[in-house]
Amino acid sequence: MEFTLGQLAALLEGKVEGDDSQKVTRLDKIQEGKSGGISFLANEKYEPFLYETESTAVIVSEDFQPVKPFKTTLLRVKDAYLGFTKLLEAYAQLSKAMLVGVEEPSYMHQTSTIGENHYRGAFSYIGKNCQLGKNVKIHPQAFIGDNVKLGDNCIIHPGVKICADTQIGDNCEVFPGAVIGADGFGFAPQADGTYKAIPQIGNVILEDNVSIGSNTTIDCATLGSTIIRKGVKIDNQVQIAHNVIVGENTVIAAQTGISGSTEIGKNCVIAGKAGIVGHIKIADHTTIGANTGISKSIKKSGETHFGYMSMDMKDFLKSYALFKNLDKLEKRVKELEKKG
Secondary structure, three states, rough: OOOHHHHHHHHHHOOOEEOOOEEEEEOOHHHHHHOOEEEOOOOOHHHHHHHOOOOOOEEOOOOOOOOOOOEEEEEEEEEEEHHHHHHEEEEEEEOOOOOOOOOOOOOOOOOOEEEOOOOOOOOEEEOOEEOOOOEEOOOOOOOOOOOOOOOOOEEOOOOOOOOOOOOOOOOOEOOOOEEEEEEEEEEEEEEOOOOEOOOOOEEEEOOOOEEEEEOOEEEOOOEEEEEEEEOOOEEEEEEEEEOOOOOOOOEOOOOOOOOOOEOOOOOOOEOOOOOOOOEEEOOOOOOEEEOOOOOOOEOOOOEEEEEEOOOEEEHHHHHHHOOOOHHHHHHHHHHHHHHH
């Protein structure tokens, strides 16, 4: 894609200092910039690269004042970081919009429907009675099982598996290798010590504007639905078990595990490798630190929990101040014993 600096200035509501007819075709890091690229400078640590870069243009904040000569053209905007973010968003949207059509071999059952401006990559599979919206992008080797509903503007990346009866809203993105709607971990112990599989006949519902990271798994419900509410963002390699409900606009970092039938509130932040037991409730606006184990419900909104097993963060920090000095306390106790 090719744009003039004048076009980009209009998009970003900025001003070009120099020739606005110059053309750029890609986005470059400022330290690696070459002719035809556009970069940005928002962190003062990277300012030295401005005076060396070969990028055609660099986006800077409107109050930036250079201290040395430079070769590039400046595109001044109100906030360089937000301006470049807006440019990235526009670039991504244009790139996605260019993907239209059907690559062969691919398969869609005759009972399924898909909206206009869609893309189906090679070796993708769409089962029976599926309803897929407009501007949907199904990348190569993605699998969509029977009776799946997929809203408008969704992107299903390579290798994703969306199992039967899953419902996905508008503007959702599922990244490579994720599995949505596989059987939950349900086994009944038998008298002879073996386990018998319990049929998992529910489904998964992803509401609008949900993002699912690579190799994340979200299990279908035993009965009813596993539900990921609107605006939820889930990182890579997260495990969400059957009948879990994740509230609106909650974010979950990599390698977190959430056990069955637990309900997570809205606007929660769950850091990496957190472990949450089943059949509990986590209040809205809860923050859970990395490697934290949650063994019981958190009922009060807005708390931060950290540690294994978890406790209120203030209590944990008080305790930590003591146990990190246990060796010193032990020496003091021994010295007092000798004196006694």
